[in-house]
Amino acid sequence: MGFLSFFAALFFALLSGCVSSAPDLKAPPSELPWEPQAPFRGEKKVEIPAEARALGHFAKGQSLLSQGEFGQALTEFEGAIQADPSNSFLRFRLATLYLRKGDLKKALRETEEATRLDPSGVDNHLLLAGLYSSMGEEAKSVREYQEVLRLDPKNQEALLYLGALYLKLGDYEKATKSLEQLLAVNAQSLLGHYYLGRVRAKSQLYLAAEESYRKALELNPKSEAVLMELALVYELQGKMENAIQTYKRLLQANSNNVWATNRLGE
Template identity: 30%
Template sequence: MNFRALGWLFYAVSGALLCTFSFVGCQAMVTPRTSTEAPAPSEASEFEPIPDPYYHYMLASLASGKGNMEEAEEQLVQAIDLDETSSYLEIELAGRLWRRGDVDGTLQHALAAVRKNPKDIQARLFLAGFYTTQRQNDEALAQYEQILQQDPNQREALLYSANRYQEVGDYERAIAFLNQLTAAHPDDVAGPYSLARIYLHLKSYNQAEANLDRVLQIRPDFGPAVMDLAEVYSATGRFDKAEVLFNSMIESNPRQFQGYLSLGELYLKTGKEKEAGETFERLREISENSVEVRKKIAIELFQYKKYGEAERELADIVEEAPDDFEARLFLAAVLEAKGEFDEAQKLYRSIPEDSPAHLNARLQLGNLLDKQGKTDEAEALFRESIQTMPNAVKLYLGLAYMLTDRGRYEDALSVLNEGLAANPDNIDLLFQIGMVYDKMRDYEKSLEPMRRIVELEPDNANALNFIGYTYADKGIKLDEAETMIKKALSLSPNSGFIIDSLGWVYFKKGDYAAAIEYLKKAFELLPDDPIISEHLGDAYLALNQLEEALGAYKKSLELRKEDRDQIQKKIDDVELRLNERP
């Protein structure tokens, strides 16, 4: 028999209603006969199950209603055996198995449902949801892609696909899915709000504002959109409008803690210290002096270098809650920023090993010792900490950074490889190994860990950019370099370093106009990077734009700490050519 969900539902409900009145009613549904009919000689005194999937589905529903989940599952298995084409039954059983934690059984029956009816969108949604819970994101995405082939406007599939591509940094594809979602579901805030969040991340404030306006047209009371719009106003210098929005949020919800924090941060940003203090004091009152809220206030004060106020806030917390080691860590960082190194050290050392803040305390302490010129003591502390926390990748990296800065490249590599042995294929360790080899000017060896990263994470923008830039700088594999860098740029479209790499590829290819276009954009994003300034100078020089080249080279020299002779020579050459002009 071919299963139809509506038929099953009708049968189950009808059976349940009849059985409410008498068990005889249930028997009548199984084998109706007149009262004068004699039973067949072979019939048992109790009625026998009917080989009908509807019947077993009904019994499963009855068992479930009585809380007998094991019996319900057994009846569903029998129903599936009798109707081998039903995807609905498979999903019904998969759902029950999932609720009791049978992961393998859930997957088995969800896959069976999709095999039985590949066009069953609900079955694919269930399977995709299962994969998501197991963090099997590629498998989930494949199911959503199948759903979209059948229904291009299916909401969950569009939203998940957009989120997945956003997670890996493919914003172009994420935006395409969200635009489709917005067009197909114009009254749904999910599309425009998700678009706004992406554009905020990309600092594309005009597009973010347009989408937030759309969200608020649909749902004027949607608090997160109001908050984000105020942030857009603040980021674009429209502080008065931001202040109005933050205040409106607070008025509509006086216990909106984030509204007070954002308003206080805005006042700090605009130099209104008195108003900031009043706002934070009001927040303390309405939060009933919540420790978590006060720590957030301290962080805001710290970010705007209000060290004295941040110190007082955190010192009060530490006195009230001596076991709040996160607050103690923050207080140590404030004291370090104030130059009170001895007091900061004491606090870092006072955080116990069993505290979640212990790892960061050791890192901060090691960096502080190094800052004070106590390099040997810092190195000993890092190595001691690694012995007790061998899986803490940050410790290997912290020690390697310090050794690299001291020019001890071989020692840094030894530490990083030790970390890699304890944490195989760790992306951060691999990347830093490549960076150390690059410092050593061993470019071929620097590429090996980067290629491994791309094998492990094909969408790792930093590794793609590193390989592409290295090829470009050596003038080899320029087409491959361009492809890799463009992919990296699609993943991180606002990265000044990646934009510089693309400009450098065009320079090496002889397309100087395109090179200048990208290098100027990179310089706008990273005006304090001496390499980008030098690249821009080289591109201007290639087009004989001598004044522009001279300005870029002088900027690079101003920023340089090493290889200054090389830049000075370029400046001298350009000045000589300018003087030789008629």
């Protein structure tokens, strides 16, 4: 019995010691304040990458174009360039819009910058060549078409327009070479045969010109430009009956063709 009394006294002593050593707690607060802890505290504001902002402007611009809102679309594309000025594709796309607007200076500026940013871009050089040509800078245009052909030797657009440009400049030998290269790549090029016919006619190679024009007519029998020039080639050779029949054929394609009517004296 004394043994049990000892342990009972020891238990209550330990219990009273635990209670007395526990701290007194205040009443809990009505609201629990929350302070952001690391890694949130002191974080900088998240910046949207330039590429993402540019893409947003581009997508909106494309959507506006599809809705016929050209002016607003142009503003969005300009915003895309401001967000990502080193993007050559966006520069090229903006240049095409300026061209559509008729602002050749801005179109040229953007195309030149697109070409500087991406010198291997064939489309950049093609557009630049066309702009130079339309602005009377034929030498620069020739240089750009030659660069296209260095990058893509079988580029049909460059071969065609370079041939036409050489024709305009009176360099019939180079024009012939360029157009023959085009026809070696694509024998079904209507414009290739047509321009080669013009080069040959200018070079007074009338039989060869006839051949080119006839091949063009096989591809488009009602082409007024080809029929008219073929008739003139016949006239220059004194083949008047062939010329008359060609003019009549031209009037069958278009009864209102004034040139053919006048040549036939009708």
